[in-house]
Amino acid sequence: MSFLREWAHRLAGTFRRGRSDSDLREELRVHAEMAAESAARAGEPAEAAARAAAIRHGRVTQALEAQRGQRGLPWIADLGGDTRYALRGFVRNPAFSAVVILSLAIGIGANTALFSLINALMMRSLPVREPDRLVYLLSHYPGEPRNPGMSWRDYEQFRDQNHVFSDFVGTSIGRIAISKSPPQHQNLRPCAANTSWDDSSQHWGSTRPSAG
Amino acid sequence: MANGKPPKADVLQGTLDLMVLRTLSVLGPLHGYALSARLEQASSGALQLNMGTLYPALMRLEQRGFVRAAWGNTDTSRKARFYSITAAGRRQLDTKQAEWDQMAAIIHTLRHDLG
Numbered sequence: 001m002s003f004l005r006e007w008a009h010r011l012a013g014t015f016r017r018g019r020s021d022s023d024l025r026e027e028l029r030v031h032a033e034m035a036a037e038s039a040a041r042a043g044e045p046a047e048a049a050a051r052a053a054a055i056r057h058g059r060v061t062q063a064l065e066a067q068r069g070q071r072g073l074p075w076i077a078d079l080g081g082d083t084r085y086a087l088r089g090f091v092r093n094p095a096f097s098a099v100v101i102l103s104l105a106i107g108i109g110a111n112t113a114l115f116s117l118i119n120a121l122m123m124r125s126l127p128v129r130e131p132d133r134l135v136y137l138l139s140h141y142p143g144e145p146r147n148p149g150m151s152w153r154d155y156e157q158f159r160d161q162n163h164v165f166s167d168f169v170g171t172s173i174g175r176i177a178i179s180k181s182p183p184q185h186q187n188l189r190p191c192a193a194n195t196s197w198d199d200s201s202q203h204w205g206s207t208r209p210s211a212g
Numbered sequence: 213m214a215n216g217k218p219p220k221a222d223v224l225q226g227t228l229d230l231m232v233l234r235t236l237s238v239l240g241p242l243h244g245y246a247l248s249a250r251l252e253q254a255s256s257g258a259l260q261l262n263m264g265t266l267y268p269a270l271m272r273l274e275q276r277g278f279v280r281a282a283w284g285n286t287d288t289s290r291k292a293r294f295y296s297i298t299a300a301g302r303r304q305l306d307t308k309q310a311e312w313d314q315m316a317a318i319i320h321t322l323r324h325d326l327g
Contacts, residue, residue: 009275027244027293028263034245034292056260057248063263070268070275 010073024067028060135165228261228269230312233278233305236297241284243292244270270295278304 035053040046068074090097128134137158138146159168235250236242242250248261273279278301284294297305
C-alpha cells in the first residue's frame with residue numbers, strides 16, 4: 001500500500017514542478033544557513049563557516065537534484081524532453097527526417113508483407129476441414145531430390161490403388177482463364193486458379209473454386 | 213583513523229529510514245537540520261548526513277505517509293519545515309525495529325556462540 005501511495009505522490013510531483021521546486025529549494029537553503037551559523041558559532045569566520053557547512057552538508061543545487069529524483073518519476077519527464085528534442089531535430093533537418101521516416105516505413109512494410117506471406121503459407125493450417133489429417137504425397141528415387149510432381153497417369157494409379165488414405169486429390173497451379181460469359185475484349189487477363197483433378201470437393205471444407 | 217576521528221559510517225540501505233523515524237518518534241517534530249545534527253551527535257560524529265542523502269529520504273518517508281511535514285517557526289523564529297511522525301510511521305517503526313532486533317540477535321549468536 002505504501003508503495004502505491006509513494007508512486008501516486010511521485011506521479012503528482014511529475015506534473016507539479018513549479019510550486020514544489022521553490023519549496024524544496026527554500027527548505028535546503030534554510031538547512032545550509034543553519035549549518036553555516038552552527039559553524040560560525042564554533043568560532044569560524046563567516047566565509048570559512050559557509051564553506052565548512054557546504055563540505056559537511058553538501059551544496060543546495062546537488063541536494064535539490066537528488067530530491068527531484070525522488071519527487072517525480074524522472075523517466076516520464078526525460079521521455080517528454082527527449083521527444084521534444086527529437087521533434088525539433090526533425091523540423092530542423094527535413095531532408096534527413098524524410099529519409100529516416102521513409103526507410104523505416106519501407107522496412108516495416110516489407111517485414112509486414114513478408115510475415116503475412118509466411119504466416120499464410122507456413123504457420124496457419126490449411127483451410128480444409130481436418131488439416132491435421134492432410135498429408136502431402138511426394139515421390140522419391142534413391143540419389144535424387146524429392147519430387148512433388150507426378151503425371152496424370154501416376155495420379156490415376158495412386159488414386160485407384162489407394163488403401164491408406166480416405167481420399168486422394170491432385171492439384172495443378174497453372175494459370176487458366178475462367179469466364180462465365182464470352183470474353184468482352186481481347187486481352188482478358190487470366191486469373192490464377194487451382195484446378196482440382198478430383199471433384200470430391202467436400203474434402204476441401206468451405207473452400208470451393210470461385211467460378212465453379 | 214590516523215587523526216583519531218571515528219571512521220565515517222556508510223548509511224546502510226534501509227537503516228536511515230529507521231533512524232529518522234526513531235528520532236522523530238522520541239524527540240517530536242524536527243526540521244531537517246536538527247534531525248541531521250541529532251543523528252550526528254548520537255553517532256559521535258560518525259554519521260554525517262549530506263543534504264542530498266537526508267532530504268530524498270525524508271521525501272520518500274513523506275510520500276509513503278510515514279512522516280508529515282509543515283512549515284513552522286523555530287525557537288529563533290526562523291521559518292523551517294518541520295517533520296513529524298504519523299500513525300503509519302509508528303507502525304512502520306515498530307515493524308522495522310522488530311526486524312532489526314531479530315537480525316541483531318542472529319548476528320550476535322553467530323559472532324559469539326559459534327565462533
